[in-house]
Amino acid sequence: MTQKPSHRVDPHLVIEKYDPEAELMLMHFGPQHPSTHGVFRMDLFLDGEIIVKAVPHCGYLHRAVEKLCEKLAYVQITPIVDKNDYVAPMTNEQSLVMIFEAMLKLEVPRRARWIRTIFAELQRIASHLLWLGTFSLDLGGALGGGTTVFMYCFRERELILDLFEEVTGARFHYNTHTIGGNRHDLPKGWSQKVLAAMDTIAQRIPEYEAMTTQNRIFQQRTRGVGVLDGELALELGITGPILRASGIDHDLRRDAPFHAYDEVKVNVKTAEGGDCLARAEVRVEEMKESVRLVREMVGAVPEGPINSGKPVKLPVQTKIPVGQTYVGIETPRGELGGWLVADGTQFPYRLKIRPPSLHAVSALPYLLPGQTVSDAIAILGSLDPIMGEVDR
């Protein structure tokens, strides 16, 4: 292991040793602060306006999902994990059912895998749109910020939620995946609507870019703020767009293909710099890439069944043999994985969920010291943590 870079800040700084002369102020950031994207609290030790030490506190949204999963049968867990990452519920379900399918050695039909891929990419667009809107809302003030971009992004996100509603019947908590396949088949004429929505979004992404990432005001607000070097990101287990913005070319869609990603080519977008601007650029580029993937795939969904077997009627009918496994997939926020220990009954013995947002939040003690409080909001927003996923 290489030596730690000397410029890296010490997250465990002892405040008494900092500077006895300085009068540090302890500021509680959150949990009600609107820019914490949920209920997240940080203790910020301030020297003037400069942050000296940041201590994040998680757990305000803890709902004991993992413990609840031990009391539910396998077929009942899918709608529960929708609520973990409430900005991208589709990928939550997918990661969960893929663990069970790996344990049962079930083959998912090709049509179901293609539908899952399209769902995942649509969900990525929707999640990044919501992130771009709320990030602009966090920055505020400048032309690229304020509620303007927020409202525009939500307008386009509605198009995708409408598409999901048409297939699954729900706008958010879909429960459209089941062990071995999907529950809902695509309705007739759905692909034309997807293409129309993709045309709209592809046309409007350049408008957002003009208001955000290509806008000089936005750039000055975010360039060089919260620089995360790739080595530290790897040490902290950070994945997804944050890691790619730090120059590490890692994407499970290409490196360990799941669903139907082995049949399409995924161009992984990376950026150098590792600052808030790089993270924003990577996410905007990923949206364009997802639009391209959806356009390519939606017309070519193969025919066939969407489920590998008859759906079960009773929870006791799905029993997973003794064993354990880990499956991780690439979600809009990074690698969302699950580790399952099965004991042969219809209930999991232990289900550990590895959320990407938890690792993103763990970078805050490294990123915040030396920055101002106003930049803390930009940094927290650029990490895109979803508290429902961090605390579970």
Add this chain to the structure above:
Amino acid sequence: MGHFIDAFKAFASVAKSFLRPPTTVQFPDVIRPRAERYRASFALLHEENGDEACIGCLQCERICPSKVISIKGPAKRDSPITGKKRSYADDFTLDLTACIFCELCVQVCPTDAIVMTREQETPSYSREELVLTMTKLYANEKNKTRAWGDGTKLMEMQAIPKPPVPLSPTGERAGGEGKAAVPAPAPGPAAPAPAAAAAAPEAKADSPLTPTLSPAGEREKLP
């Protein structure tokens, strides 16, 4: 200077949106049409002859992840319509306050008795109104618009077309799609193997799909 150019570009984006028609509607006056499969509330249905469709088999109560359904029964009674002895649910309560709208109860219903409705407006002024008793659920059959799904349709959507079986009356339907029912091997998520399409026919015999295929005669009941 560059700031002004960027500001004008951003203004141009805003101006484009300004000229577009509004995407929002005035809610109480205009209600956007909901999708056909939209799931909002519940209804219990009657059979064609006017008898209650629910047989009180408790399958929805067992599969409900949040345990909001409670059924008393099943009780054997004489049907008031046909006079034959059949089972009924004595009482059926669905607590909408804790429901997560996962549609699993609709999927497992063997008689298509419980369905979801697609009226968007479910809020009420008191919690008691959200506890759907049997009376309310049967009233919803007439008061509300049914969503698309019921047990038969959802099961049929996920069913695998039967592999060709000789002497089967539905052989001609399953003939073409039977081969498509065997999927290409899924890549292992942890250690992805290249999808070997040639391995598919060999995997057919001991595939995990085989025991879960619908038994013969299952398909004939479906339209």
